[in-house]
Amino acid sequence: MTVEKAVKDRGVIMDCNLSFKDQINQVVRTTGYHLRNISLLKKYLDGNTMKILVHNHVISKLDYCNLCYYELPNYLLKKLQLVMNRAARLIKDLAPHERIAPVLIDLHGLPIKECMIYKTVLTxxxxxxxxxxxxxxxxxxxxxxxxxxxxxxxxxxxxxxxxxxxxxxxxxxxxxxx
Structure with missing residues (x-):
């Protein structure tokens, strides 16, 4: 019998230490792929369609089982936050150097840590x-x-x-x- 270092269950990769590094790296890789593809189609899409695509292919992956990430180190959560920032910049067509906080507020988006806290409040x-x-x-x-x-x-x-x-x-x- 062999012992696996990481297993995938219901779309979440869990390792033996519950560090979720593999899971977060997979989410970042997948969402990055979708963001690149959506950005290539940006000139053909209106704002509402762009929001729908980004939400369906990026934000939904960031939100899925994100309570598993509770109390993880900041360097892991920062990777997810950077993806969210990138998605917001794509929707609003902003340059990388522009401030992201007002954009997230305008889109009614919560930072990653606050999303997890909000879900716990839903109890x-x-x-x-x-x-x-x-x-x-x-x-x-x-x-x-x-x-x-x-x-x-x-x-x-x-x-x-x-x-x-x-x-x-x-x-x-x-x-x-x-």
Whole structure:
């Protein structure tokens, strides 16, 4: 029996250290290919079609399973952010030296780190309404064994934080949700 250093499951490459270097490099390579091809077609496309193509072929790949990248080193996340910046520059037809922050704001795009945080905030929907059920089943309410009534509203929806011993355990969905 051989042990694989990295395996692909549901489109995500996971290595034995959960560093996701291979996954991020693959996403950067694939999105770079699509950005090059779209840039060649740029003169034939209007702005709306350009946005649709970039979103379908680039942004969707950056967003797919990006919670796996939570708490990864900045040098890996920067690669993804550079792809997003490149996509925004392509949509707005900007030069490489122009500032990207106003463009991202105009396109309603969040930086990579903020996208991951935003997805964790989306746990509000399953907590309040119970849907989707598969996410609600991952979230465990914190039940304090105390006779004292909890009065503060913020304490009503506290979640149980599972104990983790490894650094990789701090990146699990149950741990990073608020």
């Amino acid at each position: 509000h929907q399953p907590l309040q309404f119970g849907k989707p059920r598969y996410i609600r089943n991952l979230l465990q309410d914190l039940h304090l064994d105390t006779p004292v009534a909890i009065r503060h509203n913020a304490e009503q929806h506290r979640l149980f934080e599972p104990r983790v011993n490894l650094k990789k355990g701090f990146r699990t969905f149950e741990k990073i949700t608020p």
